[in-house]
Amino acid sequence: xxxxxxxPRDKRVQIISLLCEGMSLxxxxxxxxxxxxxxxxxxxxxxxxxxxxxxxxxxxxxxIYFRSDAKTTERVVVSVKGGDSVSVPMVRDLKGVLDRxxxxxxxxxxxxxxxxxxEAEAAxxxxxxLGERQYPRIQIITIKQALAGAKPAIPLVDTGAAxxxxxxxxxxxxxxxxx
Numbered sequence: 001x002x003x004x005x006x007x008p009r010d011k012r013v014q015i016i017s018l019l020c021e022g023m024s025l026x027x028x029x030x031x032x033x034x035x036x037x038x039x040x041x042x043x044x045x046x047x048x049x050x051x052x053x054x055x056x057x058x059x060x061x062x063x064i065y066f067r068s069d070a071k072t073t074e075r076v077v078v079s080v081k082g083g084d085s086v087s088v089p090m091v092r093d094l095k096g097v098l099d100r101x102x103x104x105x106x107x108x109x110x111x112x113x114x115x116x117x118x119e120a121e122a123a124x125x126x127x128x129x130l131g132e133r134q135y136p137r138i139q140i141i142t143i144k145q146a147l148a149g150a151k152p153a154i155p156l157v158d159t160g161a162a163x164x165x166x167x168x169x170x171x172x173x174x175x176x177x178x179x
Contacts, residue, residue: 007034007038007042011032011034012042014032015028015032015034015039015042016042018031018032019039019043019147025039025040025082025111025143036080036082036111037061037062037080037082040080040082040109040111040143040146041061041062041078041080041109043109043143043146043147044064044078044107044109044141044146044151044152045064045151046061046062046063046064046076046078046107047062047063047064047065049061049062049063049078058097058100059077059079059093059094059096059097060077060078060079060097060101061078061079061080061109062078062080063075063076063077063078064076064078064107064152064154066154066155066156067155067156068104068130068155068156074103074104074105075101075103076103076104076105076106076107076152076154077094077097077098077101077103077105077106077107078106078107078109079093079094079097079106079107079108079109080109080110081108081109081110081111081112082111083111083112084111084112085112086110086112086114086115086118087115087118088115088117088118088121090108090118091108091114091118091121091122091138091140092121094106094108094138095121095125095137095138098125098137098138104128104135104137105128105135105136105137105138105139105152105154106125106137106138106139107138107139107141107152108122108138108139108140108141109141109142109143109146110140110141110142110143111142111143112142113142113144114140114142118140119140121138122136122138122139122140123136123138125137125138130155133155135153135154135155136153139152139153
């Protein structure tokens with residue numbers, strides 16, 4: 001399986017085309033050779049977390065960046081659950097990740113529909129306020145909703161934030177060592 005940040009454009013187009021043709025998420029992952037996490041993050045424009053394929057991700061599967069003001073870029077934590085059963089503790093875990101990472105918004109992207117207690121737990125996380133607008137701190141989106149075009153409610157998405165280069169250092173000011 002290839003991580004999303006390494007997917008060539010034609011592979012991304014293939015995945016979206018297969019989804020538009022009505023192929024199931026699992027069939028798309030088998031046909032395209034991409035993981036469920038990769039396909040679902042592609043649906044909501046999330047970047048992969050640390051470019052990792054598998055392993056301990058600390059509860060973060062992807063990130064979406066947005067501008068909270070002219071100089072500050074914030075992160076939205078994306079948690080993807082591709083299994084057939086989801087539960088309240090999974091939403092609580094995402095709430096804990098938001099607190100640990102100091103992220104204002106989290107997206108819980110799930111293959112299975114959420115239960116009412118899960119929705120109540122997400123609502124208990126409160127809102128992120130930016131200016132006069134409020135955004136739910138934890139947003140639950142099903143894959144079905146994402147396929148229908150649903151996107152998380154996020155202010156001023158900054159698509160270039162994940163790909164910025166660090167400023168170049170001035171190599172003239174480095175000290176030479178006499179050996």
